[in-house]
Amino acid sequence: MPAVLDFEKPLIELESKIAELTSFSEEKGLDLSDEIDNLKRRADELKSSIFANLTPWQQVQLARHPDRPNTEDYVRMLFEDFLELHGDRCYSDDPAIYGGIGLFQGTSVTVIGHLKGRDTKENVSRNFGMAHPEGFRKALRLMEQAEKFRRPVISFLDTPGAHCGIGAEERGQSQAIAQNLLRMSVLRIPIIVIVIGEGGSGGALALGVGNRTLMLEHAIFSVITPEGCASILWKDAARAREAAEALKLTAQDLLSLRIVDEVVPEPLGGAHRDPYAAADLLRKSLARNLESLKDVPPEELVQRRYAKYRNIGSVGG
Amino acid sequence: MIVFKKPKYVTVPQEDKKEMPEGLWSKCPKCGLIIYKKDMAKNLHVCIKCGYHFRIGVEERLQFTLDEGSFVECDAELVADNPLGFPNYPEKLAEVRQTTGLSEAVVTGEGSILGYRTVVGIMDSRFIMASMGAAVGEKVARAVERACERQLPLILFIASGGARMQEGMVALMQMAKTAVVLKHINAAGLLYVTVLTDPTTAGVSASFAMLGDIIIAEPGALIGFTGPRVIEQTIKQKLPEGFQTAEFLQQHGMIDLVVPRCKMRETLARILMLHQGREHSAGSP
C-alpha cells in the first residue's frame, strides 16, 4: 500500500474509481468509455489544480514522500555500468552515503549522494540518509579521486540532516562537514549538485558545493526543519506549517533567492507518481549542464564556483 | 604578564538568592559560588574557585587580548537585512541592538597582541546567540580577505549557536562562503587561528571554526555540531560527563590546545611569533 498524502487523497480516490469502472466495464462487456473519459478528465483537472497551488508545507511532505525516488533510484535510471565504491579509509563505510563511478551518456562520472532507505528496515540500516563524519569523508575521498581522473562529480542531496549522536560528535561531525565545504571549493573538475528530495541543513550542504545547483520541483532545501524552527522560535512544533512558509525552502523560492541555479520540472503529480518520467526530465537538465561545463578550463571552474558562494547573501548598511 | 590581586568573595546560601541585589552578583553555574561582579571582572570573568569561564562580550575580549588602543574596527556598517521577509525578525534585531549596543554578532578589525599585528574577529553570544546570517558571513569573509591584502595573520574568537534561522538558506550558505574564502589564506601561506569559546556549535562549528591552522579552545567551552539537549532527546539517554567540552575535543584529536583565559594573550603572541619570527613584533613582548 503506497503512502498517500492528505492533499493527494481526492485524486487517489478518483483514480481508483476509474480503475474500478474500467475493470467493471471489461468484466461485463459494457461500454462505459464516456463515463470513464469524463472521470479521467476530471482527474487531470484535479491533479493540475492541486499541484498548481501547493503550499510550502505540502512541498515539504512531497519532498519527504516515502515513495519518492531516492539517490539509488536515480543512479539506476540515469547511469550505466555503475560501480559502487565503499569506505572512508579512516574508520568505516557509512551506508547513509552512496557513491561510485558510472557512465552518463557514455562519459565516466563520479556519483555521490545521501541515500535514504526504501522501507523501514532499509532506513534503519541507512540511518534515514543521515551521515556520520565517515560518510562525509567517504564522499570527499571519492570526489578527490574524481579530480585525479578528471571526472565530473554529480552529487545528489537527500537527507533530513547530518546524524546527531555520540559517535558522530566524537569523530568530528563539524570537522568533517567544514573540510568538505573548503575542499569541494578547490576541486578542478565540474561539480553538479542536485537536490532531489530533502536538503537538510549542514548535512546536505556538506555534499553541496558545486558549479551548478539544480533542484527538483518538489524538493526542499532548508537551514532547519520546519518542525525544529517552530519549536525553537515559537516553542510549538505544531506550527511547522507556518515555519515552512517563513523559511522559504521551496525550489521556486530558492531560485528567486539565487541559492539554486535551476529548477528541474517533475511530472505532474510529483516524481513518486512517475519515477521514469522524473528521471527523463532530470537527464535532460543534467546533460545540458554537464555540456555547458565540459570545455571550461579547471582554473575557471574553481573560480566560478568560488564566486558563486562568495557572493551569496545580500547585506544592508 | 598582568598580575591580578586575589579578589575577595563570599559564599551565600541558596535560599538567600532573592535578597541579592540584582546585577551586582553572579553565581557560578559550575560550583555555585556567588561572586561579586567587580571581582569577577578582575579575574577575567573566570570563577576564582573552580575556574569556570563565564561567557564574555566583545569589549572584554578586546580588553583581555589586544594591546590597549591598538584595535581598529572594520566593516562596522555591515548589518543584517531581512532577506526572507521573516516575520518579526527586524523587531528582534532592533531589540538586540538596543540591549547589547552591538550592530551584529561579530566585530572584526585589526590590532596587535603584544606587538604582533593581526586581523581579528570576535563573536558575541549576546547577539541572537551569535548566530550567522549574511552580515556575519560577509564580515568573516572580509576579515579573511583583509588578512590576505595586508599579509597579516587572522585570529577569530568563535562563539555561535549556528546559522541564523531567520535568514534561512541565505544563512546556511554562509557556511560555504566562510569556508571557501579560506582558500585564499591557505594559498597566501598566512596563519589562521581559531579560538573556540562557549558555545561553538552547528553551522559555525561546521565551517570556519574548525578550519583553523591552529585550533584553540577555552576550558570547559561547549563545542560540537549538534547541541547536547537535542542529542539527549534523540538518543533518549543522558550524555556522559564532560561530553562536547573543549577537553573532550582535545582528547578526540579535534583541537590543538585548551588555553585558560589568563594565558590566552601570551599563547596567541607566542603562536604569532613562531610564524613570523621575533623581529616582526612592533613592541617588546
Ligand SMILES: [Zn+2]
Ligand atoms: Zn565556580
